[in-house]
Amino acid sequence: xxxxxxxNLTDSMFQGVYGGSQKHQxxxxxxxxxxxxxxxQKIIVTVGNLSDVEDxxxxxxxPRKFVIREGRGGSAGGKFRISLGLPVGAxxxxxxxxxxxxxxxxxxxxxKGRLNRLPAAGVGDMFVATVKKGKPELRKKVMPAVVIRQRxxxxxxxxVFIYFEDNAGVIVNNKGEMKGSxxxxxxxxxxADLWPRIASNASSVA
Numbered sequence: 001x002x003x004x005x006x007x008n009l010t011d012s013m014f015q016g017v018y019g020g021s022q023k024h025q026x027x028x029x030x031x032x033x034x035x036x037x038x039x040x041q042k043i044i045v046t047v048g049n050l051s052d053v054e055d056x057x058x059x060x061x062x063p064r065k066f067v068i069r070e071g072r073g074g075s076a077g078g079k080f081r082i083s084l085g086l087p088v089g090a091x092x093x094x095x096x097x098x099x100x101x102x103x104x105x106x107x108x109x110x111x112k113g114r115l116n117r118l119p120a121a122g123v124g125d126m127f128v129a130t131v132k133k134g135k136p137e138l139r140k141k142v143m144p145a146v147v148i149r150q151r152x153x154x155x156x157x158x159x160v161f162i163y164f165e166d167n168a169g170v171i172v173n174n175k176g177e178m179k180g181s182x183x184x185x186x187x188x189x190x191x192a193d194l195w196p197r198i199a200s201n202a203s204s205v206a
Contacts, residue, residue: 082190084120085152085167091132092167095148096180096201099135103145103169106130121147122154124191126176129169138171145169146176146195148187148202156190162206164188170198 016024086092086105094100107128111119121127129145131138149164156162164186171179177197186206192199199205 080157080190082122082124082154083152084122084125085150085154086122086127086147087118087120089118090121090167092147092169094131094134094145094171095168095184096170096178097182097184098138098171098180100131100138100171101133102131103129103171104132106142109144122152123147123150123188124194126172127169129171143171143179144174145171146191146198148183148191148198149185150188162188164206172198 015026016022088105088107090105091102092105094103105121105127108119108121109126109128113119124147126144126146128142130140130142133139147167147169149166149168151163151165151167153161153163166185168185170183172195173179176195178201181201183198183202186204187198187202189205192202192205
């Protein structure tokens with residue numbers, strides 16, 4: 001049994017602050033104690049930046065086990081936060097055998113947006129695309145695609161920075177299943193871990 005308290009551990013409401021004013025005493029310690037009393041064995045702290053949880057982690061009883069999972073922004077995500085190298089408007093190579101030569105990035109799944117900031121995709125991200133050059137039956141249609149390689153360097157958890165020689169993606173459906181049956185060139189490990197159907201068609205994973 002475990003509780004996913006998430007980024008709430010850093011929320012000002014646990015300090016009793018609402019709308020910039022003190023409404024009640026800090027009660028994060030009470031919340032944690034109640035969790036232990038109920039028999040909770042594990043707390044998962046999900047945040048975008050590990051430095052954000054130094055104080056909350058200090059409140060957790062050390063013998064207890066806990067897991068830290070990083071996600072994009074402040075939300076829990078299935079993958080490590082990486083540099084986003086493909087903003088809206090980018091044209092990337094299509095690395096499958098569907099007959100499309102390139103993909104134009106229209107929008108990126110999972111990005112809510114911020115004023116004056118272009119949404120951008122990184123390795124493993126699904127985005128909305130259209131084919132600019134390729135078979136006539138593929139052009140002028142909107143379809144989902146996934147980024148498998150990017151030229152912008154990004155950091156892996158082991159501290160290594162990696163980049164590829166081109167920006168590339170493959171056409172998929174809404175379930176992440178490839179439209180094509182083969183992939184040209186390597187597929188980033190971050191993408192292969194997220195999309196098993198893409199990994200099964202990859203000639204190599206880097």
